[in-house]
Amino acid sequence: MNKLELQGIQHTFAGKKQRVTVLSDISLHVKEGEFVTIIGPSGSGKSTLFHIIGGLVTPTAGDVWLDGAKVTGIKGLISYMPQQPALFPWRTIEANVALAQEVAGVPRQDAVAKAREWLPKVGLAGYEQELPHVLSGGMQQRVSFLRALLSPQEVMCLDEPFGSLDALTRQDMQAWLLNIWEKNRRSILFVTHSIEEALFLSDRIYVISNKPAEILEELVVPFARPRQEEVNLEPAFHKLRKHIQSLLRQEVQS
Missing domain, CATH: 1.10.8 (Helicase, Ruva Protein; domain 3)
Structure with a gap:
């Protein structure tokens, strides 16, 4: 059974002059003990999605499920780590x-x-x-x-937690997070702008589009666990990185 599941999430904000659709049709899931990452362009609604999961925002359409129960709009059921400490x-x-x-x-x-x-x-x-x-x-x-x-709370939502750190500290924190997670195996939904970070940490990756955001592709990360830092030297790592980069570049240019 999925620990967390989003079904057909859509969300529209009322602007001063018009309504703005941020999330078009987002369906994804996180299994028990799984590390899942969302990656997409800036401003594509990733943080809004976390607010919906956490019950802070009620989506225009769609539902949030936790342990098989519908929990849309209910607060206090997930653990959240923001971009800043x-x-x-x-x-x-x-x-x-x-x-x-x-x-x-x-x-x-x-x-x-x-x-x-x-x-x-x-x-x-x-x-x-x-x-x-x-x-x-x-x-x-x-x-x-x-x-x-x-x-x-069993499900942890981490919203680009290392984005403000310098490159070396960020690498150290990635290795540290992976070490702690592999010992505890909490269900994690992670947001990042870094393709390398997503590939290093994740079991699966959802690549999302510009707003109104929809899922472009779901990727299974094939590297064994416990994961070693040298995984970024493998040809498969570079192939996946280029593929995700191509998807995101098309979104930026569109």
Whole structure:
């Protein structure tokens, strides 16, 4: 059974002069323990799609299903990691990590204990009582991911979480995320603009068009797990990269 499924999602915003259709007909799914990525041009409605999945926006048409139940418009059922870390500057690192659990009703003492247990596992031992401003961008993203990972919701939606990082830090974070995910196997729906990132991380990739967005192609990533960084040297990696690049280039030029 699919963990998450979108069926015929369409969405139109009412503009000042006209109605703008952002999502045309989006149907996709994420299986239990699967890492699925959406890649498409800027402004193609990927973030809107995440808002619909999270219940913040009700689609004009179509439905969201979670564990076989229709959950369209219902909030609080997924774990979400935004493009920026979105840490509270007045809360300590452990308190930021514990926040999602607290919101879900976990007693604060238990949530903080869980955060303290996990922070060393993600390379942040000794930072429990620090405030976010002392951390680098990559370290802040680790805190943000850990907060999402420890929330009770099984499905994680990651909205281009490494887009603001420099190239080297981004590569390190990709390898780190993959290592953590392969040990826990949460169901992930990931958004990125990077073809290489999508191929390195994913089990499947949905390539979407310019708005009004529709799915151009669904690709199965053939590389074995646990995945090694050297996978980007394989001929199949370059072939898939060129294919996705061709799809996206056609959209940009259209």
